[in-house]
Structure formats: C-alpha cells, structure tokens
Amino acid sequence: MLLYFSTIKLSRTALFTWSIIIWIYSFLVAYMYNSIKDTTEMENLIDVIPDHLKAAMGTAGDIDVFIDGIMDPNYFITQEYLAWLPLMLAIFSVFYCGGIISREAERGTLDLLLSQPLARKNLILCKLAAFLTMVILLLIFSCIGISLGLLIIGTSINIGHLFLAHITIGLLIFSVSAYCTLLSCISMDPRHSIAYAGAITSGMYILNFMVPTLGSFKWVANLSLFHHLNIFNTLSSGTTNWNGSVVYISTGALCLVLALLIFERRDLNY
C-alpha cells in the first residue's frame, strides 16, 4: 500500500496540474453555454460549413443532430468538452503509463524496487492502480466543474447521465492505460515505449475521425477504441454502449494480463 500512496505522492505535481486544467476547462465550457444558448445565428453559421469540415470537427454522421441540438446543453457539453476529455486523458495515459515500467528502468529505480521482496506483478498493479486512482480523481473534478458551471448559469443536466458518461470515459482510459503499460513492459526504453503508445493512440483517434471517408471500409473504425464512445447518447438519454464497455474492459484486461506475463518472464537487462 505504501508503494501505491508513494506513487501518487511522487506524481502529485502532474495530478495537481491536470486537475486544475480539467476543472477550469470543464467549468469554463459549462459557463460558456450561457453565451450561446439563446443565439439563433449559430444554426445559420453551422449550415454554411462545408460537410468535410464538419466531419473534421468530429460531427460526422451526427450533422442533423448537431444542427438541431446545438442549443441543447447535453450536446454543447459533449461537443465542446466531453469529446475532448478522452483525448486529454489518453495523452496523460500515454505519457504516464507508456513509461510506467520503462521509466523506472531508465532511472535505475527498478532494480532498487525489485531487489526488495516485491513481486513484479504487484509493482505493475500498484503503479497502474495509482494511475487509475488519479484518473478517477480527474473525472470527479470534471463532473464537479461541469455541474458547478451549469449551476451558476441556471442550467441543469442529468447528473446521473453525466456521471455515467464519465464512467464510460474512465473505461476507455483503462484500456488505453493497459496497452500503454504493456508497451512499457515490452520496451525498456521509455522514449520507445511512449512513442509507440503515442503512435497507436493518435492512430486510433485519427481513424475515428476518418469514419465518414471510409465508405465500405467503415468497419475498420471498430479498431479504434474511441469509436465505441457515444457520449452524447449517454449524456442525453442515459443509454450506454454496452458493447463498447465490453470492448474497453476486455481490451484492458487482455493487455494487462499480457503486460504481467511479459514483465514476469523477461530479463531486466538495460
């Protein structure tokens, strides 16, 4: 347990910085809704945006909903904030979990820890648990930020749905952090492991954006973890993409098991 708390303590600067960013961002976006909620010019403006540009904005496939629902606080919060939150947390995962083991190896502290009676699997689980705790804290800050922002301008959304949307994002981040951890166990050079994790994550994110352009190859988008997120539906109606949740949990569990097996069996030679 002390390793778990020490890991969080050692990451307190990163945690503090990310907390502030997410809290301010979520609060400002929610507060900003006040400035557009009664503006009719917005619809006219969106109408004249070329389709491919709309697709690039991540509204592909939902254009009608986007135009009709821009005044809906659920849609506004989704488009302006919750669509970006997974990317922000994925970047955090890449840099943190992409070096979760390899960074310790590079610093030389991996030898110090593993010369103690500490099982390798416990080291990974402890550090990953510490990271996921930080993610949960950030998601809680995010929920608080949005709720507070909307409360101040006198607009309300379903808090239960908001909470559910954050849980879905949390599951996505679990799967991202698990494959980043796996890469960190495969390559003992943090530059390589973080680069691989970053390439895979950005590849999946871009793939999700390319859905409208894929034509008959749209099924390829299923390879992107981001494709299984449907935050607007969750936020507006409380429905969850259970298939997506299963994908996140199974991908995360599989990568974690592989990470534990590989790290347990590999030579610590660097």
Add this chain to the structure above:
Amino acid sequence: MAAVINTFSLTKFYGQSRGIQAIELEVEKGEIFGFLGPNGAGKTTLIRLLLGLLKPTSGSSEIFGLNTLTESLEIRRRVGYISGDLSLFESMKGRGLINLLNSFHKNHSPRLDELALQLDLDLDGPIRAYSRGMKQKLAIIQALSHNPDLLILDEPTTGLDPLMQQQFYDIMRDFKAAGKTIFLSSHILPEVEHICDRIGIVKEGILIDVENVADLKRNKIRRLQIVLNRDVQAEDFDLEGVEILAIDGRKAEMVVRGHPKMILDHLSNLPIEDFVFPEASLEETFLQFYETGSPS
C-alpha cells in the same frame, strides 16, 4: 559450514554476447566473499542472476537452499543489496525511501536511526540534495535496515571518502561477526584484500579461481629492488621463484613469488648496500591471473 550461495554451472548469454559461463560457486555462511574481476567480466551479471533480475540461459543457483529463479521473493526477504549503479527516488526524503523499501519487508527496523547516526547521515533531507557519498550511505542503510542474513554488494564503497570507507568496513565486520554472510563484487584490490576471507576471480565470464585471501597473500608476487656495492650479475639471483626484470650496474629489480624467507636468506650472503621490498600487494598476483589464468 552450510553454503549460503550455490551456483550450478550457471550460464547467461545475452543473445550471442557472453555474460557468464558455467560458474560453479559456493559461498559459506559467515564469510565475506569477494568476487573480483575487471569491468565487463560478468560480476554484475552474476549478482543480477542471484537476485532473480535475470533468467539464466542454463544452470541454476540457490541462496539459503532456495532456487533464485522460482523462490526469489523469499530470498529477497533475507537479502540486502547495494547496486553498483546507484539510483534512488530523488524527490523523496531519505527516511521516506527507507520506510517505503522496508514496507516490502514488513519490518520497520529500529536500527534505522542507529545506522544513520553511525554513518552520519541526515535521513530527513531530500535525496536530491544529497551528495554522491550521502546517497551511497543511504544505500548502505537501506541494505542493512531490515536486518538481512546476506548482503550482496556491488562496488559498495564508490563515492565514500576514506574515513567513511573505514566505517563501512567496520559495519561489514560487525555484520560478519553476527554470523552473517557478505558477497562483495569489486575491482578494488585493497578493499577485497582488506575485508574478504575468500576471493573468486572472474575473467571473461569464467570463474578462473577461488582462493583464500590468506593463501593468496602468502603466495603473492612482490617486487624487490636492490643495490649492491658491486655490479649485479644475473647469476646472483638464480633462484626458484625469482625473475629478474632489469639490471643496471649495481642496481637490480626483480619479482619474487612465494614466501620471502628464501630470498631474505639469500640476500644476507650478498654485499647489500640498500634494498626496497615493499609490502606485498595482490595486484601483481591478479595481473598474473588475468594474463595466464593462474597465480604462478
């Protein structure tokens, strides 16, 4: 005496590169065993194998009769380790680090402050502010604080000033006096000579000899410089175990192997004007080992 460390034809290759080859070693309880060799000889590879950080290519090893591969966790409960390539969590405080590491042993040792006092180290300072020597002291404290039965030390005195080195040697002697065992890897000959009971010499991954330090001292090579009151003749030193290196008029320099009594008896029959016969060092003996694979 019971063996604390046993290796059975222990071999490690990194792909095609040699680590160590067929090491057969037995370290007995209560002794200080020096593992001596130049950089790249395989000392650290052996230590990493013993700690379960590396998997052997073939062969096996045991500590306290437990397999280092399958029972590593149990072994590490009873082992203290100082790495040659020292790295600590820089943003922690000394005491915080020791408490963290001790938490794995489930043993918050009352010896912590005693050791800190002995080594004159402030445990409440941030590690990033420590000098290299202070970090080395902290590493020594973390290795000893959970009261291990075996110490595995990889170049442990790096960064310590001579005074602290002496204190470290005293701590090692106390540790040994308590019936505990030390496995020390080093390339510093005086250190090994000073505190070790036995020495294993490794060359290019192969253990070429294991000797008692006392025996080595008896057989080691000494350099002798003499000045006669006449010109030196080569025949003057035609003795077994004596090899003349240079003759320059009345001066001569030679190496002498074995017990010095024979050469001293011989010198008493020569017209000696002066001579220098410095204290024997293991260095010559080890250089001989590395050149020929044997001490003579």
